[in-house]
Amino acid sequence: MVSPAIATEYPNQSASIGYNYYDFWFDGPNDVWIGATADQIGNTMDGGLAFHFNGTNFAPFPVNPGSAVYSVWRGGASLWLASLHLSFANGVTMTVPLQRLEGSTSEGVQVQGIGPNDSSPFFTTLWGRGANDLWASGDNVGHFDGQQWTLVTDAPPATRSGPLDSVVTGDAGSVWLTAPGPRFFRRVTAP
Numbered sequence: 084m085v086s087p088a089i090a091t092e093y094p095n096q097s098a099s100i101g102y103n104y105y106d107f108w109f110d111g112p113n114d115v116w117i118g119a120t121a122d123q124i125g126n127t128m129d130g131g132l133a134f135h136f137n138g139t140n141f142a143p144f145p146v147n148p149g150s151a152v153y154s155v156w157r158g159g160a161s162l163w164l165a166s167l168h169l170s171f172a173n174g175v176t177m178t179v180p181l182q183r184l185e186g187s188t189s190e191g192v193q194v195q196g197i198g199p200n201d202s203s204p205f206f207t208t209l210w211g212r213g214a215n216d217l218w219a220s221g222d223n224v225g226h227f228d229g230q231q232w233t234l235v236t237d238a239p240p241a242t243r244s245g246p247l248d249s250v251v252t253g254d255a256g257s258v259w260l261t262a263p264g265p266r267f268f269r270r271v272t273a274p
Contacts, residue, residue: 100124108155108162113138116162118152131166133184146182146189153207158227159214161185165206165221178203181219181232194225196234204234210251210258216272218258220251239268 106118115136121143131152133144146152146166154165162184179191180203197203204223211217215229224238241262242249250261256273 103151105151106154108157110157116155117141118155118164118166120151131164133162133164144184144189146184153221154209154219156209156211156217158211158217161214163209163217163219163227164189165209165219167203167205180204180206180221180225192232194232194234196236208250208252210253212253212255218251218253220249220260222249224249224251224260239266241266242268 100121100123102119102121104117104119108116108118110116113136117134117136118131119134120131131146131150133146133152133155134141135144146164150167152164152166156163156165164182164184165180166182167178167180179193181192181194182189183192194204204219204221204225206219206221206223206225208220209217211227215227217227219225219227219232220242223243224235225232226235238260239262241264242260252259252261253272256271258270258272260268260270262268
C-alpha cells in the first residue's frame with residue numbers, strides 16, 4: 084500500500100507539511116478513508132482533511148481549516164466526519180461539529196438542540212449500526228436517526244466532560260459510552 088506522502092524536510096523547513104492520522108474507514112481494498120490533520124510549518128490555519136485511497140494512490144480531500152478529522156464512519160451513502168467545520172448560511176457563519184461527504188461534495192451538519200448562543204459540541208468519536216442509527220461523542224453526545232442529528236439530553240454528565248474524554252461504541256442491542264475514571268455507561272436500545 085502506498086502511504087500519504089510526508090515531506091522529508093518536516094519539521095525543519097518552512098512550509099513543509101506533516102500529517103497526524105486519527106481514524107480509518109474501509110469500504111473495500113480500493114476504497115479507504117483516513118481522518119487526519121495537516122501541520123504546515125509557518126501556517127496558523129492548518130486544516131483537517133480526509134485522505135482517500137483508490138487502490139493506487141492516496142488523495143487528500145480538504146474539509147475545513149483549523150480542525151482535525153478525528154473520526155470517520157459510513158452510514159449508508161454518507162461518510163460522516165467528526166470535525167469542527169465553519170459553515171456559511173444566509174450570511175451567518177456557524178461552527179458545526181460534523182460533516183457529511185457524499186460523492187465529491189462535503190457539507191457541514193447542524194445538531195438539533197443547540198441554542199443560538201450555545202457553542203457547538205465537539206465530537207471526536209463516531210459509531211453506528213446503520214444509516215438510521217449513528218452516534219457521536221466528545222464533549223457532548225449526539226444521535227442521528229436517519230433524518231437529523233440531535234443532542235442526547237439524558238446522556239450522563241460524565242460523558243459530556245471534555246472533547247477527548249468520551250468514546251462511543253456499541254453492539255446489536257446497546258450503546259456504550261466511556262468517560263474518565265474509568266466509567267462505562269450502557270444504554271439498551273433493542274430487546
